[in-house]
Amino acid sequence: MQEMIQRAKALLESGQVSRVLGWKKGETEFDVEPAFFDTAESLDGLFYNAFCGANLSKYLIEAGKKEGKTLVFLKPCDSYSYNQLLREHRVEREKAYIIGIGCKGKLTVNKIPFDGILSVQGADYPDYSENLTVETLYGTKHISYKEAMLERCHVCKGKEHVVYDELLGESQDTVDAERFAQVTALEAMAPEERFAFFQAELSKCIRCNACRNVCPACSCRKCVFDSTAFDSAQKANTTSFEEKMFHVIRAFHVAGRCTDCGECSRVCPQGIPLHLFNRKFIKDINTIYGDYQAGADLESKAPLTSFRTDDAEPGVGRG
Amino acid sequence: MPVNENWKPTIVAFCCNWCSYAGADLAGSSRLSYPADVKIIKVPCSCRVNPMFILRAFEKGADGVILCGCHPGDCHYSTGNYYARRRMTLLFSMLDYLGVESGRTRVEWVSAAEGVKFSETMNSFVEKVHGLGPCVRLGDLRCKK
Amino acid sequence: MNSVEAIKEISGVNPLKCMKCGKCSASCPSFNEMDIKPHQFVTYVINDDVESLAWSKSAWKCLSCFACIERCPRDVQPGRLIDAARQLLIRQRGQQGLTAEEIPTLLDEEMPQQLLMSAFRKYWR
């Protein structure tokens, strides 16, 4: 962390960058939020630990409109999102100075099953311990690091940055699950069971739009759900089109563009596993049209804006 | 679920202007009947059909949606149906994943000369949807009972 | 399944693709010994006349050299049809070809597998 602050200060003072985008600590070390730093002094507040799950790439759309370069810290998986934004001309490469920051798997306090959490120790970067020590109102408890890890880190795309100006810090492999196992398990269920599962999950949705707001692929200047172009902006009406189809349409709109960064599931206040929608599309794309990782590069053709004349007919992949 | 014999499904058929709409016209001029439950919407090309239209139809009470376009390789706009094919492949797979009966959605390539195929397709599709009964799942996706 | 269908299935050939160019007969080294010539063989199959093929010498005169298979411009490949007819006849007569145990002793590394199989059917004990 000190290394990060020093490097950021140097770049800011030399005038190479005009501001720094990173994280700052909230009330506790497990409550971290993205933050801009405009001065060297303020950079002392730059914070990076295992709870810095937030993907900073989307903030660069707005930051890019400001004068000068923005220094940004991107974790390996964030760099995919940035690349995808680059592909879609939402950000300009010259407007960002990217420090690829190492990642050893990110945690979420939601997975720590204790009440009255006061602090979590063992989540400092770069040193973390295999087991987290959790101080609670009811005493000290322990939980393994891996147990508190975000779902996406268990199926991590890899710790290589796909775009950066310089690299800082080390990473550690965190994969211990199969990326499509959950989707495959759902596919194996009877349609009625699947329906019951999704009905139960989606019924929790309160339409807070957190998933949409955090998603780097959902970066439309004006969301289709906020416009009249499809007669879809009917937030108040409980039987409306948008209300029922929101997640399906959102998933389709980001299909072939979603890097599987997992932010949607991370931020959902209702704990809906929203990544299961996106990952279904990714799995279908991979099996039907060949492996494709959005954001991995700037050149390869996206699955929904390309085709082969001998593509499979609709209906493949159905139960 | 036992289906009421007198129940009539609502079926929306999106047909591309150049092949399938003309195929439907040919079915008409050849007097090849298919159930009146099918209502055709003309689009310039199968690639004009936004998945949102299909979801919208279901939301408003359709029981089945079918998309008809030129045969792959014969698209009037040369490539439109290839994109439509990918989009529908993924959309239909997603609907199936959500537990919505897969028989309610279909893509069929019907040329302007295939009046017989158009009529046969509609007959079999209506029969299939009729067998499935009224579409409730998509509408109920967010209403836990 | 009737005999013609059986021949089509065994050979995997659609005899209707034949355009009667005669290249098979032009290529055939056993042409002069055959009573039903290779190109005619196709026509016999098309005309459902398996009876004549069954009594012809041709099925047993074919060397399985595959020249006709290689050169047929329409992928009709009369050699396959002839071989299929042969198989059908063997099956109908209830006779057996070589047994699996006998095969290794006859194997020759240079020999194409297809030819081997074809020869086994032909020269049964």
Add this chain to the structure above:
Amino acid sequence: MRRIGVFVCHCGSNIAATVDVKKVVELALREPGVVHAEDYPYMCSEAGQSRIAQAIREKQLDGLVVCSCSPRMHEATFRKCAEKNGLNPYLVEIANIREHCSWIHKNMEEATQKAAILMRAAVAKVHLNAPLQAGTSKVTKRALVIGGGIAGIQTALDIAEAGFPVDIVEKEPSIGGRMSQLDKTFPTLDCSACILTPKMVDAASHENITLFTYSEVEKVSGFVGNFTVDIRKKARYVDMDKCTGCGVCQEKCPSKKSLNEFNRGLNTRSAIYTPFAQAIPNVPVIDATACIKMKTGKCGICEKFCQAGAIDYTQKDAIITREYGAIVVATGFDTIPLDKYGEYAYNESKDVITSLELERIMNAAGPTKGHLERLSDGKAPKEIVFIQCVGSRCSDRRGKPYCSKICCMYTAKHAMLIRDKYPDTKVTVFYIDVRTPGKNFDEFYRRAVEDYGVNYIKGQVGKVAPQPDGSLLVQGVDLLENKQILKKADMVVLATAIEPNKDVRKIATMLTASIDTNNFLTEAHPKLRPVESPTAGVFLSGVCQGPKDIPETVAQAGAAAVKVIGLLAKDSLTTNPCTAKSDELRCNGCSQCANVCPYGAISYETKLINDHGVREERRIAVVNSALCQGCGACTVTCPSGAMDLQGFSNRQIIAEVDAICR
């Protein structure tokens, strides 16, 4: 709200017998915005149209729904009717209650109900219809012809004669194409050069024609009426303005070992060369891969001998950018490679040749000065076997599935010419079918048999085996005699299949013109629009569209020219107004739409946008409405819904969906 009129047609009894038209009228009047509804026996008739006119005037209608036959039938009629009466034609919608309703349903109640729903959907749509104006685009009054063979020359001449400037781009050093390689032409047996050369001269000297020889099309952009084309003029190393065409350089050139392409590689040429004596332009090119000066820096003999000082070893390729209103593809054909046909021994024996090679051998300017000789030993062949359909009509992996069309006739020609000039040479033709439809064609073939004694054998050749004595043993079959034939021949001529020029795929991609599985360019309609490509402004001439002989090629070349002239005669083109349009306030500039556009109609520009008071520079999509054909592929890739299709907008289609599912 719109004031909509609904007009329900009886179509005699075609509709009225199954659909209760009065009921549809009654239901129409209940729809929001419908201020007028009526039925009439024949809406499309003069009287029907005048009722529509009257209603437009009296009820101030600003939207029409006609419930009638298919829009493919009378949409244009009713749109014209609206336009005549002061209403924008795109405010008319048709509810197809004949083909899609009355003709397929028997139960009147059901059919009436469905007709009412179709009416309702049309009313819902028309509420959202916007008046559209067909745009116009200017026409650049110049045509480009790609390919300088007989097809290209003829097309160019016809266009030039009509008064329009034409450019011909030919990749070889001279125009003339395949026809210049032919010796005689069927069925008249006149000399190919005698009829072609004057046309080449006409083309070169025509004030409206510009030749770009030794040049290739590099890049095409734009659309019908407004193409911009980059032409690469390859370095000739000879100054075209200075060269007098004296030919001394070719004589003196010490590098004479290059294969002569014009003679199909049967002999050699110098490094500086014109492909043939009558070449146009008569300016040589230097083959840089063979030129000693270019390879080693030493030599320069041609430069020394050139009186005109035309040699310039430093010349570079030049890119010329020109604008055109129409493009004609006339890229012609080549013979297929014969590597896969080992049984004919083409690669083993010099005396097994293709028919095109025979043309060169028979030609006075050819490798044997027109004497029929074996290339192996120079002896006169006494027995010649022709084999038809080599690689044609092959549905296997080796050949082409189509009939090359010209081989039966040129083989008859060759057989006849040989029998005429060398009466003691025997000629045998192995054929599968003899196909000679065409004026005086069958008579021509029969002359070969009846007057010249050419031996036609129905059957194919299985193998050609070169013998130690230099002869060729041909093993074939006579299907009519049911006999296998072994024939000793001195020469075997293969009627090799033709295929489109290998560059056609590249050119088609540049033009976004479609090609079929055999690489022939696809016509807009196989019967009714045979010389137009589906891409507007691109036309087809000659064999690039399918196998053809010279008379057919010339006829098609003329037809293509007529289409080009018809286009160039217009000052401007009317464009389809149902095109895509991007809402600049909602566009993300993400480029997804441009990726799926088959016409390259979408470009991006950075524009200062005022978004509800926020002023910023944004990258936004812009649709060129002249290029856009209105397929709608872009509208679906656009996640924000910024891209919409006029006439088939998102809201219009959703309104239809809602009306049907209501």
